[in-house]
Amino acid sequence: xxxxxxxxxxxSGDMDAFDRLMEQYQAEALRAAYLISGNHADSxxxxxxxxxxxxxxxxxxxxxxxFRSWFYKSLSRNAWLICKRRRREQPAEEVYEERxxxxxxxxxxxxxxxxxxxxxxxxxxxxxxxxxIVLYYYNQMSIREIAKVCGCLEGTVKSRLFGGxxxxxxxxxxxxxxxxxxxTILS
Numbered sequence: 331x332x333x334x335x336x337x338x339x340x341x342s343g344d345m346d347a348f349d350r351l352m353e354q355y356q357a358e359a360l361r362a363a364y365l366i367s368g369n370h371a372d373s374x375x376x377x378x379x380x381x382x383x384x385x386x387x388x389x390x391x392x393x394x395x396x397f398r399s400w401f402y403k404s405l406s407r408n409a410w411l412i413c414k415r416r417r418r419e420q421p422a423e424e425v426y427e428e429r430x431x432x433x434x435x436x437x438x439x440x441x442x443x444x445x446x447x448x449x450x451x452x453x454x455x456x457x458x459x460x461x462x463i464v465l466y467y468y469n470q471m472s473i474r475e476i477a478k479v480c481g482c483l484e485g486t487v488k489s490r491l492f493g494g495x496x497x498x499x500x501x502x503x504x505x506x507x508x509x510x511x512x513x514t515i516l517s
């Protein structure tokens with residue numbers, strides 16, 4: 331069943347439709363929340379609050395076809411509030427989906443370590459740049475969708491994306507120059 335149909339059913343109070351939407355969005359939302367907040371416990375809180383808010387405010391959804399943008403707007407706002415409220419850092423933990431076995435264990439270990447380093451670099455970005463990077467690269471959202479989610483102009487999204495990518499590149503290049511890492515994932 332398509333998202334728009336599930337959303338329409340959820341709006342009318344169908345709990346099964348809401349459960350199916352939760353199942354569809356949960357892993358992606360948890361990853362986005364983690365990448366924005368940088369904290370596993372906070373990311374779970376963010377996702378939980380977003381789903382609760384989604385169900386309680388379901389009557390405010392005017393366009394079921396735009397649910398994804400509406401949902402991520404709510405998730406981003408919740409993440410920003412929690413980040414602002416807590417302002418604390420904890421060690422990075424992984425929130426990755428399982429992926430199929432690759433060619434070798436060594437290449438998998440190297441790729442996982444590189445992903446952790448990239449995740450740490452993303453965590454060092456300002457929260458609004460981090461949000462744009464996460465939504466664009468990890469959630470494959472368009473510039474227009476991100477602008478709706480963040481409540482800003484498309485030019486602002488492009489600027490944050492450009493600035494965030496430049497900062498990430500500099501951080502990763504600095505790490506490589508210090509001999510800390512060889513970035514095969516970026517090759």
